[in-house]
Amino acid sequence: MKKLCTLLFLLCSVFTYAQENTELKTFKKRGVFLDINVGFAERIGELSGEDYLDKQYSKSLKSGFSYDVSLYFRLIEDKNSFIGFKHNAFKKRIVVDDAYVYAPNGQEGYGDYSNNITIAFYGISYLYCKETANRDEFNFDLSLGYIHYKDKAVILRDYKITGASFGAYTSGSYHFRISDGFSVGPRVGLLLGTLRSAEIDGPNGFHENIKLDGDSKESLSRIDLSIGARIKF
Template identity: 25%
Template sequence: MKKLFLALLVAATIHVNAQEKVANKATTSSQKFRFALNGGFSRLLAKTSTSLSPQNKAYVDQLKSGVNFGVDAGYFVAKDWGLGLKFNQFRSSHTGLLYDANNFAVSASTDLVNTFFGPSFSTKYDSQNNKHMLMLSAAIGYMHYWSHNGFIKTTGGTVGSALDFGYDYRVTKNFALGAQLSFVGGALSKLTQTNGSMSVTSELEDNKKESMARLDISIGARFNF
């Protein structure tokens, strides 16, 4: 009798756990919207021009490292793929000395901002217990360049793209924490420099295009509905 009771108890426990897993999977699979906030470290990947002096090269290299923040909003049309919008911005700044052709040093301060915005496509894989999720996203859109150095403002724009590899850990049904590795790319063929009331636009040759390629490492919060 005791063995029969234990067998029934084990069977009931298995049944309840199975029902909970089914209910949990049904709940998460019914969530269509995903909203993600990201922030972290970035590094520009373009090589610094060899024509610069060692001092000026060091100044430019300081601007290659910065911070990023972004927002991703997606709607999953099917269980494992969806469409959305991506916004991402990179910022860096540096204050130091720049040297002219006569090796005369002047104090300089530069602010740099690269902004990407565009539609995205995502695919995801959920673990069996719905605690872990892997995501791959690709986006193509508009990339804007802005820098300010003293009285000179430089701007430009081009077609850009982004590729994201992400991992989410589900804390609750609607909230998760995540980490993401991203590659963002684009190359400027035209730059506009503004100094007060005067503005000059320059066309860049193919071998002198301004690369905005960078690597982002970020963490953030995810909301699922």
């Protein structure tokens, strides 16, 4: 009887160890998430320079295309928590032919007017991922980092307008499980940031540093509505 009990104990120990080892391998195998999101974005807040643009043009600058790429690594202490890196961007290009405009270097007259804007966010991100009963996933992430603003503009001549700001990005999403390592779903994101200064480079060596105070500060904040895919490693 004693030998039988000892044998059963050994078998239980081996089974428990094997099960824990299998779970650990699965845990490590799915410890890295790559999230990719694409969709529509709408800037919120007032844009600077509205004395040079009519309301219709200014409004059209607020909506555009956005994408988001994030890489997360699981925190060992908490299977629901991940830390990683996020790159998020907004892009908008608009062109008006034969407009009467005032250029930064003092020129004015009829000519081409266009904006080609990129607002890029780079940050360190925390992700909380909670698996549901049917193995779908509810996600929340929060990122802090750097926002870079760039506008390749044409205002009679070519100009480049650049600026930078501290920013924060947060989003919530729901992923439907397609397979063990792949899921897709909708996401809502929010970027917060404000541009307080900018540099303008133009033709014939033109360069100007401008400080945006009061009503001239430009909001970089926006809302993203996107569809995302998650690949697990």
